[in-house]
Amino acid sequence: MEVVQIQRRLVDYTKSLFMEGFLDGQFLQLQQLQDESNPDFVVEVVSLFFDDSEKLLNELTIALDQPNVDFKKVDGHVHQLKGSSSSIGAQRVKNVCIAFRNFCEVQNIEGCLTCLQQVKQEYYLVKNKLETLFRLEQQIVASGGSIPMIEMGF
Amino acid sequence: MLYQSMDGGCSDDVTTEIGDEPHVLAVDDNLIDRKLVEKLLKNSSCKVTTAENGLRALEYLGLGSDQRNAMEGTVSKVNLIITDYCMPGMTGYELLKKIKESSVLREVPVVIMSSENVPTRISQCLQEGAQMFMLKPLKQSDVKQLKCYLMKCRG
Numbered sequence: 001m002e003v004v005q006i007q008r009r010l011v012d013y014t015k016s017l018f019m020e021g022f023l024d025g026q027f028l029q030l031q032q033l034q035d036e037s038n039p040d041f042v043v044e045v046v047s048l049f050f051d052d053s054e055k056l057l058n059e060l061t062i063a064l065d066q067p068n069v070d071f072k073k074v075d076g077h078v079h080q081l082k083g084s085s086s087s088i089g090a091q092r093v094k095n096v097c098i099a100f101r102n103f104c105e106v107q108n109i110e111g112c113l114t115c116l117q118q119v120k121q122e123y124y125l126v127k128n129k130l131e132t133l134f135r136l137e138q139q140i141v142a143s144g145g146s147i148p149m150i151e152m153g154f
Numbered sequence: 155m156l157y158q159s160m161d162g163g164c165s166d167d168v169t170t171e172i173g174d175e176p177h178v179l180a181v182d183d184n185l186i187d188r189k190l191v192e193k194l195l196k197n198s199s200c201k202v203t204t205a206e207n208g209l210r211a212l213e214y215l216g217l218g219s220d221q222r223n224a225m226e227g228t229v230s231k232v233n234l235i236i237t238d239y240c241m242p243g244m245t246g247y248e249l250l251k252k253i254k255e256s257s258v259l260r261e262v263p264v265v266i267m268s269s270e271n272v273p274t275r276i277s278q279c280l281q282e283g284a285q286m287f288m289l290k291p292l293k294q295s296d297v298k299q300l301k302c303y304l305m306k307c308r309g
Contacts, residue, residue, distance in 0.1 A: 026293075029275070029291070032192075033190075033193050033194065033197060035197070038193065041193060044189070045186060045190065047220065048185055048189060049186050050185050052185060052186060065305050074278055077241070079240065080184060082269065083184050083186075083187060083269050083290065084184060084186045084187070086269060086290065086291050087184075087186050087187050087190050087290065087291040088186065125204050151295065
């Protein structure tokens with residue numbers, strides 16, 4: 001496939017992620033921070049997010065599986081996940097975290113369990129999308145092309 | 155020389171002297187946020203040290219529990235401290251108070267960041283002497299504002 005075609009595919013794919021709410025403006029902020037001194041910045045930060053989130057999701061699963069759920073502990077983990085997802089622009093994950101925290105506050109176990117399921121779903125979805133995005137970028141770079149910057153006003 | 159545009163904001167044409175990079179201490183328990191704030195600050199030509207909690211921050215600043223009185227007559231290593239509010243152990247507010255209690259460090263501006271917009275929290279921090287309160291996630295425009303403020307401070 002021609003570089004130009006892959007570049008177009010990347011632009012369209014990225015735009016769709018914004019349209020569908022998977023990513024928000026904060027992701028663009030990350031991309032804008034990337035430069036020659038740190039050309040892998042976005043991949044590095046997103047990889048940290050993946051590792052961190054998977055740990056948190058495990059902790060949450062264990063914490064909510066206890067006979068006497070420690071809602072403060074659960075809330076602490078969700079707060080972390082909300083912060084990280086917000087910082088990289090993973091909007092849908094962040095939004096589930098907001099609902100999740102509300103259930104923690106009122107100590108609603110059913111609500112928490114539903115949110116856990118939802119947040120896992122959204123996490124794996126956005127992980128998949130971002131991995132696809134990075135693969136497209138790699139293909140472009142490997143073909144000697146440059147990564148097109150997405151304009152905000154689409 | 156600092157050039158300012160007519161509306162009082164900062165233009166990007168800031169001429170700095172060689173070796174004039176402000177040194178910022180950034181404190182946050184979240185690894186992703188630490189990496190982000192570090193990059194934001196570095197992109198604004200700041201030297202950055204990060205700490206993952208209040209205790210580590212205090213130790214770096216020379217205010218650790220076993221470093222009492224070692225600060226007498228010394229000058230602060232940093233020009234600005236930016237800290238998250240919600241941290242386990244010592245909150246950003248508690249860290250702010252400890253910094254303001256120190257004769258050497260109380261003049262160093264402290265900026266508090268939080269993902270939550272809680273008016274009582276904001277006024278509590280400002281009353282305790284925080285220079286600014288910023289909402290997370292931080293953006294480039296937030297850090298530009300900070301850099302502007304720092305350059306003004308140095309005259």
